[in-house]
Amino acid sequence: MVSPNTPEASGGASASAAPRSIKDVVIRLAGNSQDGIQAIGGFLARLAGRSDQDVMTYMTIPSTISGGPSIFQVRMGTGDILSAGDRADMLVAFYQHSYDAHIGSLRPGGVLLYDADHVKPVEGDNRFTNVACPITTGTIEAVGGTAKDKGKNIYVLGLIARIFDLEVAKLTQLIRERFGGKNEDIVRNALLAFDAGYAWPQNNLRDLFYRFEAIDRATAVSGRPQVTLDGNSAIAYGFLAAGVRHGAGYPITPWSSIMETLRTELPKYGGVFVQCEDEIASISTALGFSYTGNVAITGSAGPGLSLKMEALSWATMAEMPIVVVNVQRGGPSTGMPTNVEQSDLMQAIYGSHGDTPRVVLAPKNVEDCFYLAIEAVRIARAYSTPVLLLTDQALSSRIEAFDEPDLKALMVPPGPDRTERPADFKPYPLDRQTRHAPAGTRIASGKYPVVTGLEHDEFGHPTGSPKLHAQMNAKRREKIKALAATLPAPELSGDASGEALIVTWGSNYGPAREALERIRAAGVSAAHLHIRHVHPLPHGLEEVLARYRKVVVAELNDEGVYGFGQFATLLRARYALPSIVSTCKTDGLTFKVSELVAGVARHLGNATLEGLVSQARPSPLASR
Amino acid sequence: MSTAVATPPPPAGAPLTKKVLTADHPTWCPGCGDFAVLASFYRVLEKLQYPHEKIVTFAGIGCSSRFPYFVNTHGGHFIHGRALPFAAGISLGGDDLHVFVFGGDGDGFSIGGNHLTHTARKNVRITYVIMDNSVYGLTKKQTSPTSPIGFKSKTDPWGALDQPINPMRTLLNSGATFVARSHATQVNHMTEMMLRAARHDGFSVVEILSECVEFFEGAFDAAIPRKGGHWVLIDEKKNDGSPEDAARHDVSDELAAFQLAGQAWPGKFGVFYENKTRRTKNALEAELIAKTREKTKGATDLALLQATFAKLR
Ligand SMILES: Cc1ncc(C[n+]2csc(CCOP(=O)(O)OP(=O)(O)O)c2C)c(N)n1
Ligand code: SF4
Ligand SMILES: [Mg+2]
Numbered sequence: 001m002v003s004p005n006t007p008e009a010s011g012g013a014s015a016s017a018a019p020r021s022i023k024d025v026v027i028r029l030a031g032n033s034q035d036g037i038q039a040i041g042g043f044l045a046r047l048a049g050r051s052d053q054d055v056m057t058y059m060t061i062p063s064t065i066s067g068g069p070s071i072f073q074v075r076m077g078t079g080d081i082l083s084a085g086d087r088a089d090m091l092v093a094f095y096q097h098s099y100d101a102h103i104g105s106l107r108p109g110g111v112l113l114y115d116a117d118h119v120k121p122v123e124g125d126n127r128f129t130n131v132a133c134p135i136t137t138g139t140i141e142a143v144g145g146t147a148k149d150k151g152k153n154i155y156v157l158g159l160i161a162r163i164f165d166l167e168v169a170k171l172t173q174l175i176r177e178r179f180g181g182k183n184e185d186i187v188r189n190a191l192l193a194f195d196a197g198y199a200w201p202q203n204n205l206r207d208l209f210y211r212f213e214a215i216d217r218a219t220a221v222s223g224r225p226q227v228t229l230d231g232n233s234a235i236a237y238g239f240l241a242a243g244v245r246h247g248a249g250y251p252i253t254p255w256s257s258i259m260e261t262l263r264t265e266l267p268k269y270g271g272v273f274v275q276c277e278d279e280i281a282s283i284s285t286a287l288g289f290s291y292t293g294n295v296a297i298t299g300s301a302g303p304g305l306s307l308k309m310e311a312l313s314w315a316t317m318a319e320m321p322i323v324v325v326n327v328q329r330g331g332p333s334t335g336m337p338t339n340v341e342q343s344d345l346m347q348a349i350y351g352s353h354g355d356t357p358r359v360v361l362a363p364k365n366v367e368d369c370f371y372l373a374i375e376a377v378r379i380a381r382a383y384s385t386p387v388l389l390l391t392d393q394a395l396s397s398r399i400e401a402f403d404e405p406d407l408k409a410l411m412v413p414p415g416p417d418r419t420e421r422p423a424d425f426k427p428y429p430l431d432r433q434t435r436h437a438p439a440g441t442r443i444a445s446g447k448y449p450v451v452t453g454l455e456h457d458e459f460g461h462p463t464g465s466p467k468l469h470a471q472m473n474a475k476r477r478e479k480i481k482a483l484a485a486t487l488p489a490p491e492l493s494g495d496a497s498g499e500a501l502i503v504t505w506g507s508n509y510g511p512a513r514e515a516l517e518r519i520r521a522a523g524v525s526a527a528h529l530h531i532r533h534v535h536p537l538p539h540g541l542e543e544v545l546a547r548y549r550k551v552v553v554a555e556l557n558d559e560g561v562y563g564f565g566q567f568a569t570l571l572r573a574r575y576a577l578p579s580i581v582s583t584c585k586t587d588g589l590t591f592k593v594s595e596l597v598a599g600v601a602r603h604l605g606n607a608t609l610e611g612l613v614s615q616a617r618p619s620p621l622a623s624r
Numbered sequence: 625m626s627t628a629v630a631t632p633p634p635p636a637g638a639p640l641t642k643k644v645l646t647a648d649h650p651t652w653c654p655g656c657g658d659f660a661v662l663a664s665f666y667r668v669l670e671k672l673q674y675p676h677e678k679i680v681t682f683a684g685i686g687c688s689s690r691f692p693y694f695v696n697t698h699g700g701h702f703i704h705g706r707a708l709p710f711a712a713g714i715s716l717g718g719d720d721l722h723v724f725v726f727g728g729d730g731d732g733f734s735i736g737g738n739h740l741t742h743t744a745r746k747n748v749r750i751t752y753v754i755m756d757n758s759v760y761g762l763t764k765k766q767t768s769p770t771s772p773i774g775f776k777s778k779t780d781p782w783g784a785l786d787q788p789i790n791p792m793r794t795l796l797n798s799g800a801t802f803v804a805r806s807h808a809t810q811v812n813h814m815t816e817m818m819l820r821a822a823r824h825d826g827f828s829v830v831e832i833l834s835e836c837v838e839f840f841e842g843a844f845d846a847a848i849p850r851k852g853g854h855w856v857l858i859d860e861k862k863n864d865g866s867p868e869d870a871a872r873h874d875v876s877d878e879l880a881a882f883q884l885a886g887q888a889w890p891g892k893f894g895v896f897y898e899n900k901t902r903r904t905k906n907a908l909e910a911e912l913i914a915k916t917r918e919k920t921k922g923a924t925d926l927a928l929l930q931a932t933f934a935k936l937r
Contacts, residue, residue, distance in 0.1 A: 226937065228937075240925075241929060267913045270913050270917070272716050274712070277709075281706070281738075284703075284709035285710065288714045288715075288717060292713070407933065411925060411926050411929070439678075439698040442676075442677040446644065447696060448697050449698065450647075450692050452701040453701060453702065461648060
């Protein structure tokens with residue numbers, strides 16, 4: 001169908017003065033969750049992806065199941081978008097409570113766009129460019145009928161498209177894709193709302209007209225288009241690419257969407273995902289799958305991981321491959337289930353009973369969720385070991401754009417290797433890597449192996465021999481050390497030596513990279529080291545850490561009884577460097593760039609840097 | 625310890641005999657009822673003649689759960705109480721496998737109780753043998769969920785206080801599609817029950833009263849005739865149209881099974897219930913896959929994932 005009121009005809013964007021060029025913008029949408037705020041964010045994210053722009057989003061989910069305050073923050077622009085942005089350049093406030101709660105997040109000179117039907121801004125506050133738009137009545141007038149104010153979100157999308165000179169054709173196409181196939185009325189209403197927002201009289205918007213800098217993709221072309229997705233989806237698709245066709249799980253926020261995606265997708269691939277009665281049954285079923293030669297996955301958040309620990313110990317002892325995802329959230333206990341935290345690191349590495357050397361990987365962003373999921377499965381298979389994939393709530397729901405993966409090159413064929421094993425087959429050889437013969441495999445000797453959690457000899461027979469226990473402990477340890485020797489050097493950016501080294505793991509990657517840029521711009525020699533292979537650590541780090549006066553480990557957990565975060569504690573134990581210090585926080589939110597700069601400034605005792613933090617940085621949208 | 629290379633391999637396709645199926649020598653106490661269960665299981669496998677490599681013997685933790693070490697098949701010894709969900713993974717991950725799980729009353733009804741319920745309701749194709757000695761054997765005489773009231777254990781020196789569970793009722797209630805009961809002193813009966821359980825398409829359970837001579841001597845004497853007890857078999861319906869057949873037990877009648885389960889100790893032995901109509905999870909998942917693949921027209925894995933990513937552009 002044809003949009004009845006085309007933006008061109010309305011004389012919106014094109015009639016105005018030339019747009020001002022900006023590099024990126026942070027837009028915070030604040031309303032209630034039923035307003036479809038996330039849909040606006042989703043449209044903007046997908047649009048940015050299709051436009052070869054970089055995009056990152058940030059979303060809070062109210063802990064109430066439906067309704068209630070909700071925000072979606074999207075940062076879009078040219079070049080690498082590393083974090084969702086400390087503060088907003090534009091705040092769209094749907095209600096008074098949205099305004100009250102979020103006006104503090106707007107940078108000076110930023111744009112406050114509010115629904116004049118619901119919001120009364122504080123009088124005389126002239127820090128921002130205020131735009132009063134009757135969003136509710138505008139939507140009702142445009143759509144009318146029984147839809148009431150449904151479609152406010154799309155109306156706002158139209159406004160934003162007008163202000164940032166976004167590609168209308170691509171946006172309307174996205175709207176059609178999103179709503180099409182349902183009811184043509186829905187598409188029609190959405191387009192009506194969009195056009196009305198876009199055509200809202202431009203003189204009301206004054207000189208608010210911007211355009212993102214043209215990008216130079218020539219330097220980093222993969223030749224593949226951009227895709228836009230969240231971290232949990234990226235993990236699920238990573239598993240599919242890695243040849244995982246089996247899994248089991250029990251629902252818990254923020255892990256559930258991984259199991260929902262796999263339950264829905266796996267049958268297409270001939271696979272099975274089982275919803276179990278609890279997390280213990282889930283890891284047990286997954287181990288059962290792995291035992292048949294189908295390397296399987298399970299996952300949960302912290303509370304469920306606690307339940308899996310006994311079986312994880314078994315997996316180490318029995319040398320059974322498995323990948324376990326932990327989408328970390330605020331703990332302990334039920335804690336802050338919809339907030340981010342990185343407080344399960346020690347649990348991931350050491351949470352089981354006995355000596356259980358195992359592998360822990362932590363993705364740095366959404367794209368990395370995809371690639372590390374593949375890497376986790378590869379390592380589990382190659383070393384016949386449990387691997388934990390430690391992600392977090394922020395990555396789980398954040399939407400980012402990245403180059404579409406080269407699936408053809410990445411796909412790993414699934415399926416057990418049931419070729420007959422020779423007569424000298426041993427399930428637990430001391431001089432070689434364990435390679436289990438999956439159930440169903442003929443063994444030429446006619447002697448069939450037992451996989452076991454008891455200490456055992458090379459054939460899997462139980463043993464009480466202290467010598468064998470020591471030998472087998474060494475075997476299980478040495479294979480993890482052998483993996484460490486193969487790991488690539490972690491990404492180091494900035495100065496090769498100097499005052500400060502920021503060390504991060506997991507989703508702190510982006511804010512730390514941005515913090516580094518600011519610190520170096522202030523004349524301080526510094527670098528950032530980001531670690532994806534958290535355990536075992538790659539070789540050669542002692543030499544890197546030694547080159548900086550302070551090694552500031554930034555992580556989202558408590559500083560603990562001794563004043564160090566969990567990763568910092570490990571690094572201190574491993575490298576015994578007094579220069580290793582901590583910057584920790586547990587407010588349930590990702591690091592702001594300014595918080596990281598402040599942390600480094602404090603440890604360096606650098607007043608210039610501290611001054612930099614307190615300086616309010618005006619928004620690029622500020623009128624000149 | 626191991627003789628993996630010393631023994632000549634059996635010729636391919638040679639029949640599975642007790643000799644071939646024997647592995648480590650059992651570590652059970654002399655006189656333990658579990659020996660007889662093992663002997664019967666060899667006979668069951670001799671009768672079934674499945675391909676050797678397709679048999680899996682699995683267990684949790686307990687005296688009875690040492691079973692897999694004594695049977696020369698693919699197998700494993702998992703953690704206490706969780707053998708059933710592991711076995712569900714085996715069964716659903718390898719549909720051509722014959723999965724047998726062995727374990728005790730504590731393993732199955734206490735720590736693993738919830739798993740028993742859910743594996744049963746899902747009707748995963750597994751044969752589960754519970755070796756019930758009404759005591760915790762491995763940990764040396766604590767009260768178990770089937771210990772009778774008054775049983776003097778180390779945790780109830782004055783005699784057990786808590787109401788024991790009724791295994792047959794519990795199993796029926798969970799939705800197990802084959803439920804039978806036997807006694808370790810009755811090798812022929814045990815063999816027949818396990819054989820029927822193995823042939824059942826679904827989740828089949830045989831509870832075998834298996835005496836722990838060390839910690840609960842005489843527990844099941846009430847069903848041993850030479851000790852003055854009564855060994856009473858369930859009289860199964862023959863469907864022969866005879867007048868006496870009307871009074872016989874119809875194994876497909878759930879209510880009748882519950883009534884049998886409620887009889888006074890030591891009760892009857894045999895098949896309490898068999899449901900041949902409820903579909904297995906194995907079959908339901910296979911059908912889901914087939915239907916889904918019909919819709920995707922059997923696209924390759926690569927094409928499927930490429931299509932997913934194309935939608936994310
Ligand atoms: C998580 C856990 N809790 C407790 C134990 C200790 N434990 C081992 S076997 C067992 C009970 C065994 O009783 P049952 O299952 O009836 O087997 P039986 O030895 O009687 O054959 C217990 C409590 C354990 N191994 N693991
Ligand atoms: S303790 Fe009891 S159950 Fe365990 S082996 Fe001895 S007799 Fe058998
Ligand atoms: Mg017992």
